[in-house]
Amino acid sequence: MIYLDYSANTPADPAVLERFVTTEQTFHGNPNSNHPAGLAAREELARVTDRIAALLGVAPAELIYTSGASESNNTAIKGIARASRHVGKHIISTPLEHASVSGCLTALQEQGYEIDLLDVKRDGTIDLEQLRELLRRDTILVALTAVDSELGTVQPVAQVAEILADWPDCRLHVDATQALGKTALHFDGVDTMSLALHKIYGLNGSGILFKRRSTPMEPLIHGGVSNSIYRSGTPTLGLAAAAEAAIAPALNQQPERAAIVTRHNARLRKALAAYPKVRINSPESAVPHILNLSVQGVRGEAFQQALASEGVCVSVKSACSAAGMPSRAVLAVSGDRRNALSSWRISLSHLTTDEELTEFLAIFDRCYHQLTEGKA
Amino acid sequence: MNTIATKAKALIAMSGGVDSSVAACLMQRQGYDCMGATMRLYRNEDIGLGQFHTCCSQKDIDDAAAVAFELDIPYEVLDFTMDFREAIIQKFVRTYEAGGTPNPCIDCNRVMKFDKLLNYALEHGYEWVVTGHYARIEPGENGRWLLKKALDPAKDQSYVLYNLTQHQLAHVLFPLGGMSKPDVRKLAESMHFVNARKHDSQDICFVPDGDYVKFMEQYTGKHYPAGDFLDETGRVVGRHRGAVRYTLGQRKGLGLAMGQPVYVCGKDMARNTVTVGPESALYTRCLMADEMNWIAIPALTAPLRARAKTRYRQVEQPCTVYPAPNGRVRVEFDEPQRAVTPGQSLVIYDGDVVVGGGIILGAVPDSAT
Numbered sequence: 176m177i178y179l180d181y182s183a184n185t186p187a188d189p190a191v192l193e194r195f196v197t198t199e200q201t202f203h204g205n206p207n208s209n210h211p212a213g214l215a216a217r218e219e220l221a222r223v224t225d226r227i228a229a230l231l232g233v234a235p236a237e238l239i240y241t242s243g244a245s246e247s248n249n250t251a252i253k254g255i256a257r258a259s260r261h262v263g264k265h266i267i268s269t270p271l272e273h274a275s276v277s278g279c280l281t282a283l284q285e286q287g288y289e290i291d292l293l294d295v296k297r298d299g300t301i302d303l304e305q306l307r308e309l310l311r312r313d314t315i316l317v318a319l320t321a322v323d324s325e326l327g328t329v330q331p332v333a334q335v336a337e338i339l340a341d342w343p344d345c346r347l348h349v350d351a352t353q354a355l356g357k358t359a360l361h362f363d364g365v366d367t368m369s370l371a372l373h374k375i376y377g378l379n380g381s382g383i384l385f386k387r388r389s390t391p392m393e394p395l396i397h398g399g400v401s402n403s404i405y406r407s408g409t410p411t412l413g414l415a416a417a418a419e420a421a422i423a424p425a426l427n428q429q430p431e432r433a434a435i436v437t438r439h440n441a442r443l444r445k446a447l448a449a450y451p452k453v454r455i456n457s458p459e460s461a462v463p464h465i466l467n468l469s470v471q472g473v474r475g476e477a478f479q480q481a482l483a484s485e486g487v488c489v490s491v492k493s494a495c496s497a498a499g500m501p502s503r504a505v506l507a508v509s510g511d512r513r514n515a516l517s518s519w520r521i522s523l524s525h526l527t528t529d530e531e532l533t534e535f536l537a538i539f540d541r542c543y544h545q546l547t548e549g550k551a
Numbered sequence: 552m553n554t555i556a557t558k559a560k561a562l563i564a565m566s567g568g569v570d571s572s573v574a575a576c577l578m579q580r581q582g583y584d585c586m587g588a589t590m591r592l593y594r595n596e597d598i599g600l601g602q603f604h605t606c607c608s609q610k611d612i613d614d615a616a617a618v619a620f621e622l623d624i625p626y627e628v629l630d631f632t633m634d635f636r637e638a639i640i641q642k643f644v645r646t647y648e649a650g651g652t653p654n655p656c657i658d659c660n661r662v663m664k665f666d667k668l669l670n671y672a673l674e675h676g677y678e679w680v681v682t683g684h685y686a687r688i689e690p691g692e693n694g695r696w697l698l699k700k701a702l703d704p705a706k707d708q709s710y711v712l713y714n715l716t717q718h719q720l721a722h723v724l725f726p727l728g729g730m731s732k733p734d735v736r737k738l739a740e741s742m743h744f745v746n747a748r749k750h751d752s753q754d755i756c757f758v759p760d761g762d763y764v765k766f767m768e769q770y771t772g773k774h775y776p777a778g779d780f781l782d783e784t785g786r787v788v789g790r791h792r793g794a795v796r797y798t799l800g801q802r803k804g805l806g807l808a809m810g811q812p813v814y815v816c817g818k819d820m821a822r823n824t825v826t827v828g829p830e831s832a833l834y835t836r837c838l839m840a841d842e843m844n845w846i847a848i849p850a851l852t853a854p855l856r857a858r859a860k861t862r863y864r865q866v867e868q869p870c871t872v873y874p875a876p877n878g879r880v881r882v883e884f885d886e887p888q889r890a891v892t893p894g895q896s897l898v899i900y901d902g903d904v905v906v907g908g909g910i911i912l913g914a915v916p917d918s919a920t
Contacts, residue, residue, distance in 0.1 A: 474620045476613060500627065516620055 263313025299328035327465025336364025356425035377421030567611030570683025651894025713908030800890025
């Protein structure tokens with residue numbers, strides 16, 4: 176099996192697993208309990224949280240542990256909407272968002288919120304001019320992905336934060352799920368940010384929500400102060416320690432990891448460019464970990480299935496309900512519906528080997544000729 | 552040659568099967584501005600599948616999407632699950648629980664394809680809804696639209712289309728009405744459609760394994776209790792496994808050994824009994840039908856000599872149709888008919904033309920006796 180779907184899920188780093196197991200074995204107390212076992216756990220959690228905060232460059236009190244980016248997104252968006260309801264009910268977002276963001280917005284729309292989605296320009300980034308035009312006195316939130324999961328384009332978070340400096344009642348939520356470990360995170364001017372550990376060789380079911388101390392947000396999961404006043408539940412010390420063990424190398428080794436991925440990306444782009452029907456959709460400025468392409472005249476699902484039958488794992492954006500709908504991100508950069516319907520995504524890792532890519536290219540070649548034979 | 556006029560827009564209801572795929576192809580060749588759509592009618596959970604299993608209708612959607620891609624027409628999946636649950640699945644369960652045998656495909660045509668989907672099409676600027684049904688729509692002499700049988704009698708599906716109103720008929724096209732099934736498959740193969748050889752689905756779409764009682768039990772959470780089989784004198788002759796499992800005329804699966812073949816000839820849902828009798832007990836000449844939809848005529852004001860079907864797979868039988876109070880009809884067949892079943896549809900024909908149809912309430916005594 177050749178795994179090229181790291182943007183969907185990553186294998187847990189053995190060091191992360193080890194850290195999780197040792198932490199679980201060493202600390203059995205509930206960090207809320209006032210006895211030696213509880214105190215030991217609480218102190219370890221405080222140390223871990225301090226270190227994660229230091230790695231990210233934020234304050235420990237600004238970190239909330241969640242079950243993943245979906246929960247973080249839900250907590251932030253719904254919590255800010257509720258807390259800001261006296262200001263207004265207008266929210267601006269993008270068509271590039273993960274379902275846990277767009278789903279929230281749909282739910283809020285049904286409750287009477289007005290949602291505007293920014294246009295995506297030909298370079299794959301959101302239209303900042305349009306953002307300036309859409310902002311109103313009753314706009315309470317801009318929800319933006321830091322890196323688009325389909326193309327890998329880096330969205331202008333810092334510029335959005337700058338624009339929002341003139342709109343003090345409007346919060347900025349950033350979904351940094353695909354950005355952590357791949358590109359720099361911008362916290363300035365950002366109210367809330369979602370991070371997911373399973374994208375950076377950490378454990379599934381573990382996420383972090385950054386919330387600026389001054390940002391009002393009503394909790395999603397009520398129930399006291401155990402984890403945070405913003406999210407109840409017995410603090411998951413094992414997962415927090417595992418998160419630290421994943422975040423540290425993701426940030427500290429980012430340059431080395433990025434160099435490997437960049438090399439792989441360049442090799443693939445060069446090799447695939449030799450095929451006349453291949454069109455690379457990811458711009459050069461996208462993170463190197465994501466490479467989205469189309470084989471003209473072949474449906475994305477069909478190519479992906481052909482690769483899958485030979486043991487290659489890549490992804491197509493098609494949730495059950497969106498089947499047949501072209502990828503909006505690819506449609507925006509190519510302006511071509513048929514091209515968008517033909518797109519699929521490779522996502523790379525520093526763990527990807529040269530041999531894997533050599534074999535992938537051989538399989539790609541077979542699938543390409545098989546599926547494009549006899550077509551104009 | 553329309554260079555200035557915009558092309559007429561048609562929404563093709565694509566099931567993923569070969570018929571609707573060829574219908575889309577034909578519409579495109581005729582110069583219509585086409586869009587394909589598949590109605591999502593239910594989810595895994597509705598039909599008792601775990602949510603982590605591959606989506607039940609995914610293959611059909613993939614096939615339809617692949618054909619749309621080949622034809623280069625836009626394609627969408629429309630989520631109609633809520634309406635389907637309320638209008639089709641719940642009616643299906645209610646009919647069985649009331650002792651009848653429903654035909655959900657007829658309800659689906661009436662409520663989903665030619666009502667909800669048609670409204671969706673009209674709202675989005677598509678003046679035509681197109682399906683792969685084998686039937687024909689033609690203008691009649693009295694200014695009404697007529698629904699007629701398909702040219703290929705083996706494939707004629709006019710029986711399931713009798714609920715079409717004049718408004719609907721004015722906006723529906725059946726491009727396959729004049730074709731034979733073999734020709735349709737040949738065309739699909741020449742277009743290299745992935746579903747050219749896909750077999751025609753025979754079952755109820757939301758009960759893929761055919762076990763509708765299991766479906767109802769998991770859907771309603773009810774258990775349909777065992778009860779007594781009675782003979783025509785009312786004597787208990789055995790135990791049935793839940794009255795909903797049996798349909799009028801059924802012989803197999805009764806688990807009764809009575810010396811000669813017996814057939815289900817009645818059900819009392821309130822008492823939870825199923826009556827069995829000899830085959831002769833199944834034959835009746837008269838029935839009442841309700842919820843009539845008239846196509847070839849505006850209404851029935853006088854007795855009508857015609858031919859009618861009381862089930863899908865049947866040759867029409869000569870009869871006289873009498874108007875009855877409250878929009879109902881009473882039908883007297885020339886010959887006794889076997890197992891006239893409440894919940895099934897009565898469709899009245901004048902030659903190839905569908906005069907109208909409705910839902911059978913049940914057999915009634917002959918007026919002559």
